[in-house]
């Protein structure tokens with residue numbers, strides 16, 4: 689049995705914890721939880737049977753075989769580094785936090801014979817992008833549209849004093865590369881980090897972020913041009929009920945990645 693530890697007991701962490709105990713109970717034991725907010729960890733612990741331990745994240749990493757980070761871009765790099773240096777597999781959800789450091793992490797994973805897993809999250813098209821990268825890619829662009837309230841605490845919005853209240857029509861908040869996008873919108877645009885890592889890197893991946901009033905879905909449009917031809921992938925995501933910044937598909941993608949890790953047949957690129 690693989691011992692799983694989950695850091696971050698919010699929307700994604702909770703769903704994964706439940707999946708460990710129901711869907712994947714033959715393959716894994718949910719060993720431990722960690723959260724900066726101990727009340728959240730305790731609340732989730734009570735909903736689970738058997739009850740996992742609650743540990744500081746350093747201890748959780750030492751005790752588990754597979755660590756799942758579903759906490760924050762502030763510490764996803766630190767968690768990934770600690771896990772990989774101890775030879776533990778790690779799944780990272782807060783992908784923006786490791787952007788630019790992925791080569792270092794991949795070297796650690798290679799040296800310590802373990803794996804770094806990055807789910808597709810709330811975007812489709814990663815499979816095609818990974819295949820296209822084997823040849824030459826000329827261009828990757830991501831256009832993201834979300835309701836304005838999801839952007840209110842974004843550092844870029846605060847820094848530029850952008851008023852998102854009473855928007856009547858859509859407003860372009862940001863145009864630039866993925867590297868700048870994840871710094872300005874760390875909770876909103878993990879998908880741009882994932883696309884960068886799967887494709888042509890954070891400097892060349894272009895991102896446009898648009899606030900759309902009256903919108904009920906989060907829309908990601910990915911356009912890729914390469915020697916293979918081109919593709920356009922559009923995802924219309926319902927936000928999750930618990931956290932409007934997180935798409936339902938991102939939660940499902942985390943569970944599907946766990947399934948991919950555990951099962952012997954791996955479908956898709």
Ligand SMILES: NC(=O)c1ccc[n+]([C@@H]2O[C@H](COP(=O)([O-])OP(=O)(O)OC[C@H]3O[C@@H](n4cnc5c(N)ncnc54)[C@H](O)[C@@H]3O)[C@@H](O)[C@H]2O)c1
Pocket residue numbers: 695696697698699700701722723724725728758759760761762763781782783807808809810811874875876878879882930931933934935938
């Ligand atoms: N890869 C993707 O496509 C994708 C999609 C959605 C969300 N995310 C990211 O995944 C992470 C989890 O998303 P969520 O919707 O579950 O968020 P959430 O806010 O519902 O839950 C996050 C949990 O982590 C805890 N936490 C925050 N900082 C922490 C820290 N430093 N150490 C330990 N615990 C900490 C919080 O207390 C909370 O319980 C976020 O960083 C989010 O941006 C990624």
